Amino acid sequence: MTIPFFDGHNDTLLRLLEKPKAERLSGFIDGSKEGHIDLPRARAAGMAGGFFAMFPPPVKSSLASVAAPDYAKGDLPPLLELSEAAKSTNGMASLLLQLERAGALSICRTAGEIRSAIEAEKLAAIFHIEGAEAIDPDFDSFEVLYAAGLRSIGITWSRANAFGTGVPFRFPADPDIGPGLTDAGKDLVRLCDQRGVTIDLSHLNAAGFRDVAAISTRPLVATHSNVHAICASTRNLTDWQLAAIRESGGLVGLNFATGFLRQDGRFVADTPLTTMLEHLDALIEALGEDGVALGSDFDGAMMPTEIGDVTGVPHLFDAMLAHGYGETLVRKIALDNWLGLIERTIG
Ligand code: ZN
Numbered sequence: 001m002t003i004p005f006f007d008g009h010n011d012t013l014l015r016l017l018e019k020p021k022a023e024r025l026s027g028f029i030d031g032s033k034e035g036h037i038d039l040p041r042a043r044a045a046g047m048a049g050g051f052f053a054m055f056p057p058p059v060k061s062s063l064a065s066v067a068a069p070d071y072a073k074g075d076l077p078p079l080l081e082l083s084e085a086a087k088s089t090n091g092m093a094s095l096l097l098q099l100e101r102a103g104a105l106s107i108c109r110t111a112g113e114i115r116s117a118i119e120a121e122k123l124a125a126i127f128h129i130e131g132a133e134a135i136d137p138d139f140d141s142f143e144v145l146y147a148a149g150l151r152s153i154g155i156t157w158s159r160a161n162a163f164g165t166g167v168p169f170r171f172p173a174d175p176d177i178g179p180g181l182t183d184a185g186k187d188l189v190r191l192c193d194q195r196g197v198t199i200d201l202s203h204l205n206a207a208g209f210r211d212v213a214a215i216s217t218r219p220l221v222a223t224h225s226n227v228h229a230i231c232a233s234t235r236n237l238t239d240w241q242l243a244a245i246r247e248s249g250g251l252v253g254l255n256f257a258t259g260f261l262r263q264d265g266r267f268v269a270d271t272p273l274t275t276m277l278e279h280l281d282a283l284i285e286a287l288g289e290d291g292v293a294l295g296s297d298f299d300g301a302m303m304p305t306e307i308g309d310v311t312g313v314p315h316l317f318d319a320m321l322a323h324g325y326g327e328t329l330v331r332k333i334a335l336d337n338w339l340g341l342i343e344r345t346i347g
Contacts, residue, residue: 002046002314003046003317003330003331003335004046004047004118005046005047005048005313005334006047006048006335007049007050007051007296007298008223008293008294008295008338009051009053009128009202009223009253009295010050010298010299010300011053011130011297011299011300011301012035012036012037012038012299013052013053013095014054014055014299015034015035015299016028016095017095025098028099028104029099029104035298035299035309036298036299036303037298037309037310039105039123043123045310045314047310047313048114049105049114049117049125050124050125050296051125051128051152051295052096053129053130054088054096054130055130055131055300056080056084056131056133056134058078058159066300067257067267067300067302068301068302069158069169069259071171071265073169074173075168076158076160076165076166076168076178077158077159078159080133080159080161082134089129089134093127096149097148097149099125104123105122105123105124105125106125107125107127108124108125108149108151109149110343111339111342114126114339126151127145127152128150128152128154128198128200129145129152130200131154131155131156131157131159131166132154132156132162132163132188133161133162135153137162137184139191142191151346152198152346153199154199154200154202154203154204155181155185155188155204156204156205157203158203160178162182162185163184163185163188164182164185164205164211165177165178165179165204165205165207165208166208169233169234170233170234171231171232171234171265172232172233175234175235175238175241176206177206177234178205179205179207180207180208181212185208186215189211189215190215192216196347198345198346199212199218200221201241202222202223202225202235202255205234206238206241209244213244213248218345219248219345220245220248220250221250222237222241222245222252222253222295223253223295224255224257224296224297225253225260226254226255226260226283227242227279227286229282230278231259231261231262231279232265233260235260237252239286242283242286242287245291246286246291249291250291251291251293251337252287252291252293252295253293253296253338254276254279254280254283254294254296254333255295255297255301256296256301256303257301257303258271258301258302258304259301260301261275261279263275269303269304269305270305271304273304273307273315273319274319275304276304277320280292280325289329289332290340292337293341294313294333294334298310317330
């Protein structure tokens with residue numbers, strides 16, 4: 001039995017962008033043994049689609065240092081210039097558009113379009129930017145990105161920008177670090193609400209989270225975060241944050257990154273699936289059965305060995321079933337809850 005699933009976060013576009021130009025499209029379409037997601041492996045795993053993040057990496061940094069952050073440093077990376085961010089965001093947006101033109105996936109603007117893509121057996125992609133550095137304060141680039149398909153924005157990655165401040169990677173630590181949204185950040189929230197663009201809270205600090213919760217009229221979403229009470233990383237959600245998400249009718253996508261799962265906060269591949277189940281149990285307890293989904297962080301983080309890459313996701317479903325989750329609940333977490341949330345936020 002293959003259970004189709006939708007995933008709240010991958011960094012596959014950045015992985016592809018870092019390859020030589022001639023290998024970027026083919027690396028995804030024909031597949032390779034590199035990274036966590038390509039088309040053949042996604043199909044084999046039952047991946048119906050997901051949020052394809054455009055993450056402008058810190059200057060002079062590699063994907064590897066992002067995938068397993070050095071908690072000993074615990075500082076925010078420097079600000080990223082608009083021009084730098086626009087360059088890499090354009091590169092990743094271009095890749096997503098080219099993949100669509102090549103027939104590898106379908107950029108979806110509504111839950112209905114995702115359902116149609118699934119019926120047509122096309123991988124359904126939500127155009128997501130992780131960190132709004134590529135957006136200018138006049139929101140001209142917002143219009144261009146929106147026209148290209150943008151429907152989800154993480155206001156910040158784990159750094160500060162013109163709109164707000166993200167959490168530094170710290171463990172153990174509370175995410176209540178740094179100031180809230182700027183006036184431009186508050187305007188961005190209103191614009192997203194108005195246009196039907198999901199706001200992703202995953203990297204935002206606590207003050208920014210409170211601002212979004214106060215301003216936004218839509219369900220609150222953390223696409224790839226876990227439970228702070230189990231793993232006290234700044235990237236995870238504290239009790240009051242989970243309560244606010246529940247109250248809004250929102251959703252949290254389980255992050256598979258080992259350092260955001262483990263009680264000791266270490267990035268170690270030898271992390272059992274039972275650790276993921278502990279977070280799922282706690283998320284269901286806090287959010288209800290409609291508020292929990294997947295947010296793997298594939299191609300952006302160190303995975304547990306039993307997951308490995310996208311083809312390991314069915315192992316997690318097997319573990320959920322063996323743990324006593326009914327098939328209906330597993331299918332909700334796998335696909336239905338993301339579809340419901342997207343319907344409630346984007347349309
Ligand atoms: Zn992330």
